[in-house]
Amino acid sequence: MKEHTSSKRQGEYLSRIALALSERPTLQGTPPDDEDMAALLDNLLDPQRRAEVISHLAHDPALYRRWHRLLNDQDLWVEHNNALNLSSAARKPRRWWQPAGGLTAAAAALFAGWLALKPGMDPLTLDQAYQQFSPELSSYLDEQPNMRDLPVAQDDDINEILAGIHDGQQSQGVLSSFAGIGKAQLALASEHYRQQFGEQLTVRHEWGRWLLLSDALCNTAPDKLEQLTRPADIDGFAPLPESVSCDDVTTQRNELQQRLTR
Amino acid sequence: MAVTTSAMDTDWPGIVFSEQTQGRIRALCERRFGHTTDAEIASDYVLEHLCESDWKLCRKFTGKSRPETYLYTLCSNLVEEYARKRFGRIRPPAWLQQLGDAWLTLWKFICLERQPVPVAIERLAGQDETLRDPDTLEQMVRTIKGKLPWCGQQTGEVSLEEHYQEPDVNDTASADTLEPLLLLLHQLILDEEPARPASQWQSTETLHAVRAALRLTDEQRLILRMAHVDGIKFSAIARTLNLPAHQPARQAKRAVAHIREVLQAHHLLPEDWQ
Known part of the structure; x- marks a missing residue:
């Protein structure tokens, strides 16, 4: 045995054994049909049916094989996804993992308020934008310096906001500093955020994710x-104009830096 | 689920024969078969079967998903159906079956369908390599070619029933069926010479105890399979399962830590991991 088996290989070894x-x-619910698989990709299943479909996928190799095939080519379908404008396309419910009510619902409602759609353009939610602009974000993150400053309260x-930036970076599997803010600071913020809000996504968190992606695109x-x-808009930061420019993004980023040094 | 009015009203001929859908189907077939005659024939096959019997397949749509995504699942099935009829389904070697779907797919592309290696890798890596790491895929190709020197020399139409049987989904690993997997894992993943696995693995009681102690949710199982067996990136898993970006990696980490604990408790971890 090699002395240093990487954690990735260890993960694969352990996972394969556990799965075997x-x-x-006994699986709950009827086996998923083609439309259930499509609805899972579309995030249109209700939580109960989603859990049933996931359960079948986790235990039925033939079904998993079909799912695997769908994933392999999905980018082709999404890539050509701009012209069709079907009536059901707008009927996207809240994400299944966001429970109705409480602070999460309020955050979701606020998030919905962000969507200032331009006529003639397909709207990109933040998650869609992260998916679509993943290469730009990766390339941007690769260029960021790794500052080792100790975090401060x-x-x-x-x-x-910093937790949102950290999560945005994590979506690409790259953790780096951002606009002079060290990665230890971002990691600490993320940890505090999880303790305070758990899996909930607050408006400021999502604003942080937006700022990271916007700065990546501007670069x-x-x-x-x-x-x-x-x-x-969030308290403490200049209101954004209807049409946001890279200058506006820079202003917001600078404002964030200043808030950190105050 | 009841069929919604809007689902019944879906203009399938309009959607399927739109320039966009035609482009999508062509792209799907070209990715599967390259820029070949097979891609053209497969495109025709898909269209023919979509409109067959007055759009019977499409009219099963009830409105649970978006029509274009439903159409995608139908097209994906039909392309696979065509490939199966064209190339058959030769039974893959047992060790490949154990390694999972990414390995099987790669084997199918390069050994059965004789697709150029870069094309096969590009396809499994996904656009802009968002789905998988190409270096890992290259390593898998080297392993497949090393173990199967005939790879790429065998093709042609082979009937399904003659050569291939789906594995029994109710099969549960026993000491006998687990041993080949363990040998394979030690050789391919831990990069060590094949040796008989530790004697603890031979004990049926131990296997029962481990099985009883393992507590994985269905979602964790699915994430582990996608990430650690099929090499799909966590960001892609989050996207396809509509999970928060950080969650698949976190769930997988927890699950792996749990598996490690269980195996450690039964002295089943490789020696230098203890």
């Missing part, structure tokens, strides 16, 4: 910035 050992339970509202493909939805 697991017994197939921050106000909760700033922590929420790699500025003409694509207009495809992002404008976020809701």
